[in-house]
Amino acid sequence: MLIPDFSLLESVRLRRPLIHCISNLVSANDCANLALAVGASPIMGQSLQEMEAIAAASAAAVLNTGTPDEEKFRVCLLRGREAARLGQPAILDPVGIGASLWRLERTEELLEAFTPSLLRVNLGEAQALLHLESQERGVDSPAAGSLSQRAELARRLACERGTVVLLSGPEDVVTDGAALWRVSGGSAQAAQVTGTGCMLSVLCGVFAAVEGDILAAAVAAAAFWKVCSRRADALAEGRGPGSFRTALMDAAGTLRAADCAGAVQVQHI
Numbered sequence: 001m002l003i004p005d006f007s008l009l010e011s012v013r014l015r016r017p018l019i020h021c022i023s024n025l026v027s028a029n030d031c032a033n034l035a036l037a038v039g040a041s042p043i044m045g046q047s048l049q050e051m052e053a054i055a056a057a058s059a060a061a062v063l064n065t066g067t068p069d070e071e072k073f074r075v076c077l078l079r080g081r082e083a084a085r086l087g088q089p090a091i092l093d094p095v096g097i098g099a100s101l102w103r104l105e106r107t108e109e110l111l112e113a114f115t116p117s118l119l120r121v122n123l124g125e126a127q128a129l130l131h132l133e134s135q136e137r138g139v140d141s142p143a144a145g146s147l148s149q150r151a152e153l154a155r156r157l158a159c160e161r162g163t164v165v166l167l168s169g170p171e172d173v174v175t176d177g178a179a180l181w182r183v184s185g186g187s188a189q190a191a192q193v194t195g196t197g198c199m200l201s202v203l204c205g206v207f208a209a210v211e212g213d214i215l216a217a218a219v220a221a222a223a224f225w226k227v228c229s230r231r232a233d234a235l236a237e238g239r240g241p242g243s244f245r246t247a248l249m250d251a252a253g254t255l256r257a258a259d260c261a262g263a264v265q266v267q268h269i
Contacts, residue, residue: 004223004266005216006257008207013039017059017209021202022046022076024066024095027195030249031062031202037253040206046075055082059089059209062202063116065107066095073106080114089208089217092116093201098128111161117214119157120166120201126153130160147171151180151269164214166204168197172222176215183219185264186226187233192241193248200225219266226264228252 018041023031028044035042045054048071055061061083063076076092083090094107107129119129123145127133130153145153154167158177167173170191172183190196203221211217232247 004220004260004264005211006220006224006260008211008217008220009038009224009255009257009260011210012206015210016041017206018043018057019060019062019202019205019209020045020054020058020079021062021064021205022072022079023062023064023198024068026067027064027198030195030245031064031198033249034199034252035202035206037249038203038206040209042202046072048075048078051075051078052082055079055086055088060205061088061090062093062205063090063110064093064095064198064201065097065103065110066093066198068103068106070106073110076110077113080110080116083117084114089117089205089214090114091118091120091201091205091208093120093198094125094129095198097121097125104128115161115163117208118164118166118204118218119161120168120197120204120218121157122168122197123150123153126150126157126165126167129157145169147173147182147269151175151182155180164218166200166218166222168200168222172226174215174218174222179215180269181219182267182269183222183226183264184267185230187229187244189233189236189241189244190229190248193245196225196229196248199248223264223266224252224255224260227255227260230263231255231259 231251235247
């Protein structure tokens with residue numbers, strides 16, 4: 001059993017790190033508001049002309065390739081290289097990579113150009129990156145898969161790409177290819193709100209901005225997001241996905257480290 005370091009929340013609120021988010025059209029607003037809710041300062045710049053200036057001012061980068069076009073991939077390429085040059089944490093979220101061969105090829109070009117600190121994927125995205133038959137339907141991963149299957153895919157992807165992988169789902173799996181952690185205890189309603197995976201990627205960037213160990217930051221982010229979803233369940237009182245979405249933001253903005261202790265299970269597997 002691992003106790004996630006929820007004191008990172010207090011570090012974020014004290015330091016207010018600037019998090020550069022290259023987001024997608026669907027989830028950009030929620031990602032920015034989540035970063036604000038936990039105490040970080042988001043900047044959502046996506047122009048090639050300002051990548052170097054924003055990189056120099058930022059503490060972390062979150063590169064989300066959802067709703068893509070060629071310009072977005074060029075921006076992510078430049079920003080990823082700048083993060084590598086600056087020794088800055090960079091989270092890559094290859095949204096819907098199994099939806100088309102074009103998305104897969106462009107994302108693989110990014111991965112050849114720089115190694116992200118963390119890959120945040122769902123099951124279908126992990127399968128696509130490993131050139132397996134993907135279960136993605138659009139940008140969703142309809143089948144959760146067994147824990148053993150998901151753990152093996154996450155470990156294999158981490159080893160192939162030389163980075164930490166957070167494979168999210170009903171139970172999140174976090175691995176660097178050697179150590180592997182299971183994070184459980186969230187709400188099933190999270191799957192009914194679009195962008196919760198994108199928001200988790202932003203949390204990984206926020207925590208990585210104040211925690212040099214990317215594996216520890218990813219575990220803490222996954223655990224905190226599970227706690228938020230459980231709190232949101234209680235706050236929404238069964239009113240539906242709209243209320244749950246609002247309650248997620250409320251939970252993220254009001255939870256303290258002491259509130260999170262014991263509310264989620266993190267196990268070494």
